[in-house]
Amino acid sequence: MEYLWKLCTYVGFMDNFTNETIEKIHESDLKLSMSIAGAGNHSISWMLNVPGASNTIVEIVVPYAEASMKNFLGYMPDSIVSTDTAISMAVQSYIAGYSCGGRSSNMVGISCTAAIATNRIKKGDHRAIIAACSKDSIKTYLLVLNKGERTRAEEDLVVSSLLISVVAQQAGIKFPIGHLLKSGEVIQIDEVSATTQMNLLSDNKIPYLKFTPDGGISYNLPEAIQYMVFPGSFNPLHDGHKKLVQVIENDSPVEVIYEISIANVDKPPLLPEEIIDRQSQFLGQASVLVTNQPTFIGKSKKIPIRNFLIGWDTARRIIDEKYYENKQDMIESLLDMKSRGIIFYVAGRVHKGSFKRITDLNLPDMFHDLFVEIEENKFRSDISSSEIRDQR
Structure with missing residues (x-):
């Protein structure tokens, strides 16, 4: 031997x-x-x-x-x-x-x-x-x-x-x-542990993780054309979010996966315990993707994705150069996503007392086909997470 x-x-x-x-x-x-x-x-x-x-x-x-x-x-x-x-x-x-x-x-x-x-x-x-x-x-x-x-x-x-x-x-x-x-x-x-994996994600050592409806962690995602990512803070998750997901899944053969980012362009980063707390709202209902990418160009490069589901207010930020290094950076980022076939499905939203649609965004001609409107007669919800928080 x-x-x-x-x-x-x-x-x-x-x-x-x-x-x-x-x-x-x-x-x-x-x-x-x-x-x-x-x-x-x-x-x-x-x-x-x-x-x-x-x-x-x-x-x-x-x-x-x-x-x-x-x-x-x-x-x-x-x-x-x-x-x-x-x-x-x-x-x-x-x-x-x-x-x-x-x-x-x-x-x-x-x-x-x-x-x-x-x-x-x-x-x-x-x-x-x-x-x-x-x-x-x-x-x-x-x-x-x-x-x-x-x-x-x-x-x-x-x-x-x-x-x-x-x-x-x-x-x-x-x-x-x-x-x-x-x-x-x-x-x-x-x-x-889940905490260790969350810390690795916070340090950008893994690209994402997904909480399953039973609270477990998975790295499985469908093919890019078979799902749609719905980003948000979901603080809290409310019926408007759920109704929008239902409308999309009833109208098309795609799965909608909620997404929460640790980093955010307008807010402080979320702590692991905050992510766990928000994820608990989805237990028994839906999967939640967690990333550390505050921008859509970042999300689209870290996860294999073609379709995003967003509200009008988010669409407005996507074409606002203040969220980029400069105007040229914004144009290049949007052209990059367009070249990879990424599409933003946009739900209208009340802003300053009136209901806003894609036509209210003043989109440059070259980016019109980046955005697809979800018609008001299919979905409209005037509930907002911030209003719910204010009423608590």
């Missing part, structure tokens, strides 16, 4: 048990999107070299260089080998895999970020952090290796085996690796 272990470390072979486990993974319904940085490289060849890989693997990304990691995550982490980075990578892998892997309910995003032995002495621990993002949970796996007791190849083999073990768990398959660990080495497993 020791001879086989040494042989594996030199040539990257896998033993029969690993091969059989991967065969079972490929026979399962699991769909896998992976991102790996620093170690765990053997797991890629193992997964791909066992027949049936195309049934399981949707995507594998290796963002090794700093520029590659920045491009993959949308930001450059202060520390690549960290729990936050592992979670961010797993979420990005999940979102990418879900969108191009048939939106399977069995999708999982697996990430690994690690620091192992190299050609120079490292000051910190040799460690691997793996994160697994599924449709309804995120878990992290931390393994600190006994420094100086293995070669780089041996450490990579342990990390690769841990990766296969985590993937196997997602498929309901057991793949214990205790025999590969040395004295004192323990795999620490943690469930990632």
Whole structure:
């Protein structure tokens, strides 16, 4: 057994048990999107070299260089080998895999970020952090290796085996690796809380999260043309909001998803507890998308979206240059959204005593087809959240 272990470390072979486990993974319904940085490289060849890989693997990304990691995550982490980075990578892998892997309910995003032995002495621990993002949970796996007791190849083999073990768990398959660990080495497993995910979103380390009607967190979104985002503060959610959603869903085959942004162009940022409180209004009724994007150009680049549902007052702000760096920035932002096929569906609203429509916006000709009016005879509600708050 020791001879086989040494042989594996030199040539990257896998033993029969690993091969059989991967065969079972490929026979399962699991769909896998992976991102790996620093170690765990053997797991890629193992997964791909066992027949049936195309049934399981949707995507594998290796963002090794700093520029590659920045491009993959949308930001450059202060520390690549960290729990936050592992979670961010797993979420990005999940979102990418879900969108191009048939939106399977069995999708999982697996990430690994690690620091192992190299050609120079490292000051910190040799460690691997793996994160697994599924449709309804995120878990992290931390393994600190006994420094100086293995070669780089041996450490990579342990990390690769841990990766296969985590993937196997997602498929309901057991793949214990205790025999590969040395004295004192323990795999620490943690469930990632809603608060942690909210904090990552606040720090722009994940693009969005979605609260489901049962209060859980998901990163699943329909295809861009199959849903409409309804942004607002919803402080509070009222019957006018619900009626507007009902009108849209009755008239078209799209799902309307409410959206609350942590950051807002006119108001202070919301605290995690405020988001949780507002989300509680939707329990048992609807999903709520949470972003950290105060502008529509920002929202449209962070989430795969084509259609927004807004009120007249919001439409007025979209074409107000004070919400941009300057007039040219406004024009370029609107043209950018127009080029990507984005459409704003606008509900009229009472403003200064009169009911306002799109015709009251004085839209430049080039932006007329960005906005579609919801006719007054289909929807009109003079309720406002601010009036409800004032009456409390």
